[in-house]
Each structure stands twice: as C-alpha cells, then as structure tokens.
Amino acid sequence: MVHYSPDRKGGLSDTIAAIATPPGRGGIGVVRVSGPLCRQVAKHITGRLPPPRYAAFSRFRDGEGETIDRGLALYFPSPHSFTGEDVLELQGHGGPVVMDWLLSCVLQLGVRLARPGEFSERAFLNNKIDLAQAEAIADLIESASEQAARSALRSLHGEFSAQIQDLRDQLIELRCLVEADIDFSDEDIDFIEQGAVAERLQELQSILRRIHRSARQGALLREGIRVVLVGRPNVGKSSLHNRLAGFEAAIVTDVPGTTRDLLREHITIDGLPIRLSDTAGLHDSMDIIEQEGMRRTREEFTNADHVLLIADDQVGLTELEQSILGELPDNVSHTLILNKIDLSGASAERREDSQRVVLRLSVLTGAGMDLLLQRLKECAGFDGEGEGYFLARRRHLEALQRAGAAVAAAGEILKEEGPEEMLAEELRQAQNALAEITGEYRSDDLLGEIFSTFCIGK
Ligand SMILES: Nc1nc2c(c(=O)[nH]1)N(C=O)[C@@H](CNc1ccc(C(=O)N[C@@H](CCC(=O)O)C(=O)O)cc1)CN2
Numbered sequence: 001m002v003h004y005s006p007d008r009k010g011g012l013s014d015t016i017a018a019i020a021t022p023p024g025r026g027g028i029g030v031v032r033v034s035g036p037l038c039r040q041v042a043k044h045i046t047g048r049l050p051p052p053r054y055a056a057f058s059r060f061r062d063g064e065g066e067t068i069d070r071g072l073a074l075y076f077p078s079p080h081s082f083t084g085e086d087v088l089e090l091q092g093h094g095g096p097v098v099m100d101w102l103l104s105c106v107l108q109l110g111v112r113l114a115r116p117g118e119f120s121e122r123a124f125l126n127n128k129i130d131l132a133q134a135e136a137i138a139d140l141i142e143s144a145s146e147q148a149a150r151s152a153l154r155s156l157h158g159e160f161s162a163q164i165q166d167l168r169d170q171l172i173e174l175r176c177l178v179e180a181d182i183d184f185s186d187e188d189i190d191f192i193e194q195g196a197v198a199e200r201l202q203e204l205q206s207i208l209r210r211i212h213r214s215a216r217q218g219a220l221l222r223e224g225i226r227v228v229l230v231g232r233p234n235v236g237k238s239s240l241h242n243r244l245a246g247f248e249a250a251i252v253t254d255v256p257g258t259t260r261d262l263l264r265e266h267i268t269i270d271g272l273p274i275r276l277s278d279t280a281g282l283h284d285s286m287d288i289i290e291q292e293g294m295r296r297t298r299e300e301f302t303n304a305d306h307v308l309l310i311a312d313d314q315v316g317l318t319e320l321e322q323s324i325l326g327e328l329p330d331n332v333s334h335t336l337i338l339n340k341i342d343l344s345g346a347s348a349e350r351r352e353d354s355q356r357v358v359l360r361l362s363v364l365t366g367a368g369m370d371l372l373l374q375r376l377k378e379c380a381g382f383d384g385e386g387e388g389y390f391l392a393r394r395r396h397l398e399a400l401q402r403a404g405a406a407v408a409a410a411g412e413i414l415k416e417e418g419p420e421e422m423l424a425e426e427l428r429q430a431q432n433a434l435a436e437i438t439g440e441y442r443s444d445d446l447l448g449e450i451f452s453t454f455c456i457g458k
C-alpha cells in the first residue's frame with residue numbers, strides 16, 4: 001500500500017502523470033498527464049500542441065530527440081477533461097519498456113508521479129464527479145460480475161447521487177419550514193401543521209428505506225456473503241464445494257478425513273458473489289493434524305454469514321451434528337443439508353421448522369441443487385433481479401442508516417411534541433449523513449482512505 005499524504009494546498013497546481021494502462025505487455029499503453037504543464041509536455045514530446053480533443057498521430061521523442069515510439073496524442077484543455085484540468089494522453093505501444101521510457105521523459109519535464117487514485121481525486125476536487133461517483137469508478141474496475149459492473153455504472157452516471165441529492169433537498173426544505181416556525185413562534189404564525197410534517201417525515205423514511213434496499217443489494221453484489229461448509233467426514237462436503245464451484249477444486253475421495261485444511265473459493269450465483277470455504281470433517285479425532293483442522297473449522301464458521309451443515313441422509317442427525325448446531329453463533333444463519341438421497345431413496349425437498357431449513361438433495365445426481373441455490377440467495381437477502389441496484393459500499397449503507405435513525409428520531413420528537421429546535425437538529429443530522437455519501441460533508445481522512453485504495457493511473 002502506497003502511503004497517502006494529501007497535499008491539497010499546492011496539490012492541485014502541480015502536474016501529475018502515470019501509466020494509465022495495466023502493467024505488462026498490451027496492444028496499446030497510455031501515459032496520462034494532468035495539470036498546467038500538459039501543453040509544454042505535449043510540445044516537448046510530440047513537437048507540437050495537438051488540436052484539442054482530436055487524436056493526433058505523432059512521433060514521441062525523448063530529451064535527446066531520440067524516437068521513443070509513434071502513437072496518438074490527445075489533448076483535453078481545461079475544464080473539459082476527465083479531471084477538469086488540462087489533460088494529455090500519450091497512447092503508445094503497450095509494453096513496460098516503452099511505457100516506462102515515455103513516463104520518465106514526461107517526469108523530467110517537472111511533472112511528478114501521480115498517487116493512486118489521484119486523477120479521480122482531482123476530478124472530485126474540481127467538481128467533475130462527486131465522491132459516490134469516484135467510488136463507483138473504482139468499483140466498476142473491480143467488479144467481479146456483469147451485474148456488479150452495471151450497478152457500478154449506474155452510480156458512476158450519478159443515479160445514486162441524484163437520489164441522495166433529491167432526498168437531501170427535501171430534508172432541507174422541511175428543516176427550513178421547521179426553523180421558520182421557531183423564528184416566528186412568538187408571533188404565533190403557524191408555518192407548518194404538525195400532521196403535514198409527520199406525513200413528510202414518513203415519506204422521507206420510506207424513500208430512505210427504498211434507497212437503502214437498492215444499496216444493500218448492490219453491496220451484496222460487491223462484497224458477497226461468506227458461506228462455510230461443515231459436517232462429519234465423507235458426507236460430501238468437498239463434492240458439494242466442487243459442484244458449486246463448477247470445477248474440481250477440492251480433493252474428493254471416499255477415505256474419510258481427506259479434507260484436512262481449509263479450501264476457499266469465490267463463486268457467483270446469478271451475480272451474487274459467494275466466498276465459499278470447505279472445512280475439515282468434524283469428528284472426535286486424536287490425530288493432531290485433524291484437530292488443528294477442526295479448530296480452524298470452528299474459527300471459520302464463527303466468521304461466516306451462513307453455514308451449510310451437511311449430513312448423510314441415510315444416517316440422519318447424530319450427536320455430532322447436534323453439537324455443531326449448538327456451537328453456531330446466533331448471528332450466523334444455517335441450513336441443514338441431508339445429502340445422498342440417491343442412496344436413501346428420498347426425494348429432493350425443502351422442509352422448514354421453527355429452528356431451521358432442511359434440504360434433502362444429492363450432490364452426485366444434482367437433484368435438489370436448485371433448492372440450495374435458491375436458499376443461498378434467500379439467506380443473502382438477494383433478490384437476483386439485478387435492476388435498479390447501486391453498487392454501494394458499507395460507508396454508504398452506514399450513512400443511510402444514520403440518516404434513517406435521525407428521521408425516525410425527528411418523528412418521535414414530533415409525536416411527543418418536543419421542542420422544534422430538537423426536531424430541526426435531527427433533520428440537520430440526517431442531511432449531513434446524506435452529504436457524506438456524495439462527499440459534500442467530509443474529512444480529509446475519509447478522502448485519503450477512499451482514494452488510496454484506487455489503482456495507479458486512475
Ligand atoms: N483514452 C481514455 N479513455 C477513457 C478515459 C480516459 O481518461 N482516457 N476515461 C477516464 O476515466 C473514461 C472516460 N471518462 C471520461 C470522462 C470525461 C471526459 C471528458 O473529456 N469530459 C469533458 C467533456 C465532456 C463532453 O465532451 O461531453 C467534461 O467533462 O467537460 C473524458 C473521459 C474511460 N475511457
């Protein structure tokens with residue numbers, strides 16, 4: 001991790017450059033430059049200033065006049081560029097040597113190397129994009145599925161920000177009304193009727209809930225859920241893992257205790273990422289390696305979102321499964337899977353009692369696997385529709401929750417006919433929480449935290 005030391009005072013007046021394309025060999029590679037020195041850099045390297053926003057085929061030369069490469073130069077004069085500053089792109093042949101040479105020539109002209117995320121940070125500081133949009137750029141680059149990418153793109157286009165902004169405007173309007181009422185209270189002018197305020201608070205609450213829901217779905221697309229497979233040896237954990245993962249990742253044998261260590265895999269079900277871990281079979285064993293494996297298994301399921309406890313349908317639940325069920329933490333949901341129905345003769349089914357969901361299936365034949373996929377999506381709270389999501393981050397969910405809590409508190413104050421000043425204060429809190437999402441209300445620490453996780457050149 002590159003240490004992030006924001007120097008925002010003079011930070012925006014210097015010129016930065018980085019290789020914008022991924023490291024290694026590629027068909028094309030791009031060196032991107034942003035800041036006031038772009039014009040000079042263009043003249044030095046290409047011999048002229050390319051016409052604004054037109055790709056100009058040029059010869060790139062180093063300080064000695066030697067040709068580095070021939071490529072396209074693109075010049076975007078401020079403010080009509082990605083960063084809002086003058087931007088120059090030198091698009092050459094992708095290859096580490098050519099790119100490094102080109103970059104080092106640019107850096108000799110008084111330009112400094114950009115920090116990770118610094119181009120996006122400048123776009124943010126120059127009001128080209130807001131914070132949620134900047135985050136969406138990173139999320140788009142890192143998205144693991146098409147659905148995740150689509151959701152990130154919606155945020156990048158400003159749909160998420162627009163909804164947040166709209167909500168904020170409504171909060172501000174309501175707060176102004178309440179504050180006007182405070183200012184004129186001794187003159188006995190009733191600007192607002194209590195019933196009307198209550199109604200508007202409720203409306204705001206329901207919009208907040210709707211946004212939170214789309215954002216939570218989006219966060220699931222981004223982060224997924226952690227699922228752990230547990231069960232006694234030979235019940236079919238590794239087979240299930242492989243079936244879910246779609247390829248032979250774990251070693252499957254009929255010797256009990258084959259899986260001695262943890263196996264982790266990232267899979268997606270209809271776009272929902274699942275971090276799956278297969279664990280050592282749980283049993284009372286004297287083998288020191290197996291005991292260590294079992295200790296890790298227990299550790300793994302205490303950190304899980306969901307546990308799939310697998311048993312053999314022919315055997316059913318024994319004391320061991322009962323004791324595992326007893327060990328599961330309250331906040332970890334679980335499903336009991338009775339496997340190998342092809343041997344027991346039962347048919348695939350889902351049963352539910354007050355304590356748990358039980359699935360009967362066969363990993364070998366695939367019967368009942370659809371029930372399991374459905375169950376996993378249900379546990380994640382994922383509806384799989386894929387439309388209308390925002391690829392939100394925890395930070396956004398948390399801010400939405402705080403805004404919701406403040407609106408709820410405002411409603412309480414109103415109901416109990418508490419002081420209007422307190423009501424206005426809660427509305428202000430809600431408004432600030434929302435402003436954190438788009439970055440209008442922020443700390444430098446937060447910016448550092450966000451942009452330092454970006455890749456170089458972004
Ligand atoms: N070659 C190249 N491709 C790229 C980028 C880039 O920087 N360079 N991008 C980098 O992420 C993305 C595109 N993002 C961009 C965003 C804004 C502007 C821009 O010039 N905006 C001006 C003009 C807008 C207009 O003409 O409508 C502006 O906002 O004023 C350019 C690229 C993806 N592809």
Ligand SMILES: Nc1nc2c(ncn2[C@@H]2O[C@H](COP(=O)(O)OP(=O)(O)OP(=O)(O)O)[C@@H](O)[C@H]2O)c(=O)[nH]1
Pocket residue numbers: 231232233234235236237238239240251252253254255256257258259260279280281339340341342343361362363364365
């Ligand atoms: N008939 C039948 N056999 C199955 C089924 N699922 C798994 N098996 C078989 O059961 C045996 C054990 O499967 P594994 O997946 O290795 O079991 P495990 O629970 O991971 O075992 P350990 O690694 O020892 O903990 C293998 O021979 C599998 O082919 C099933 O649904 N039906």
